[in-house]
Amino acid sequence: MSAYAMLTDTTLCIGCEACVDACKKVNGLGPDRLWPEQKAIDDLSATRYTTILRRPGPRYVRQQCRHCVDPACASACLVGAMHKTPEGPVVYDSGRCMGCRYCMVACPYGIPRYDWNKAVPYVRKCTMCYDRLKAGKLPACEEACPEKATIFGEREALLKVARQRLRDNPRKYVQRIYGETEVGGTSVLMISDIPLDFLAWKPRLADQPLPQLTWAALSKVPPVVIGVGGLMAGIYWVIGRRMKMQALAAAAAEQAAQAAEDPRAGEKGRE
Numbered sequence: 001m002s003a004y005a006m007l008t009d010t011t012l013c014i015g016c017e018a019c020v021d022a023c024k025k026v027n028g029l030g031p032d033r034l035w036p037e038q039k040a041i042d043d044l045s046a047t048r049y050t051t052i053l054r055r056p057g058p059r060y061v062r063q064q065c066r067h068c069v070d071p072a073c074a075s076a077c078l079v080g081a082m083h084k085t086p087e088g089p090v091v092y093d094s095g096r097c098m099g100c101r102y103c104m105v106a107c108p109y110g111i112p113r114y115d116w117n118k119a120v121p122y123v124r125k126c127t128m129c130y131d132r133l134k135a136g137k138l139p140a141c142e143e144a145c146p147e148k149a150t151i152f153g154e155r156e157a158l159l160k161v162a163r164q165r166l167r168d169n170p171r172k173y174v175q176r177i178y179g180e181t182e183v184g185g186t187s188v189l190m191i192s193d194i195p196l197d198f199l200a201w202k203p204r205l206a207d208q209p210l211p212q213l214t215w216a217a218l219s220k221v222p223p224v225v226i227g228v229g230g231l232m233a234g235i236y237w238v239i240g241r242r243m244k245m246q247a248l249a250a251a252a253a254e255q256a257a258q259a260a261e262d263p264r265a266g267e268k269g270r271e
Helices: 018-027 072-076 102-106 130-134 140-144 155-168 211-218 221-261 263-270
Strands: 004-009 051-055 059-063 082-084 090-092 150-154 188-191
Touching: 004 155, 018 051, 018 140, 072 082, 072 102, 072 211, 140 150, 150 155, 155 188
Parallel strands: 004 188
Antiparallel strands: 004 150, 051 059, 082 090
């Protein structure tokens, strides 16, 4: 199966946020609100999986999950709640999530967000409309864009489109396809007339996939988790036994008190 991808050309974006509105409607995200650790209402959040960043010029740059080919978020997840699908999107299974938020720390683009409004919070991010893809439909954002600043298709085909645009307009574009090779490549590709290094955690990401780097540290986590789990189980057993002994002692004391008040009650208890 060919992996799908999206190509965003920031020179075509007019900042209308039709993509944002379409994403909200399809995912039932509701109105924006300022969440903890959120700097502005139009930042990515549990109610905004994609957004438009305003840059001087003016320039409009779309921000969303990059759906890495070898995603660090999936590698960092201890329970497999994040995983890469054969079709291309990186999706999330809330039923497996234990709320550790390692995926948020591991992402080189700082994408995943936490749903602070829920009693049991979940991680939230773009899924590239994975359910729509399985149903043979296009991602809602691509379908809604009036300028076709974002287009959808097979990754290799979109790379050819991007290379052709760079060749045809060498003075218009920064001669780089963002997401072609960084951290092993991404399924959301971008071309632009301004540098887009600000979208990542450092100006120039290496081409090496991050899971190869994160595993060295995370491989030490499971023994710690098992050790803590064993300790908690031991504490639970000790507390439970203590409570049981206290209950037995209280019952014996109550029986002794009844026997003292009525000797015949004590004889019945012995019988």
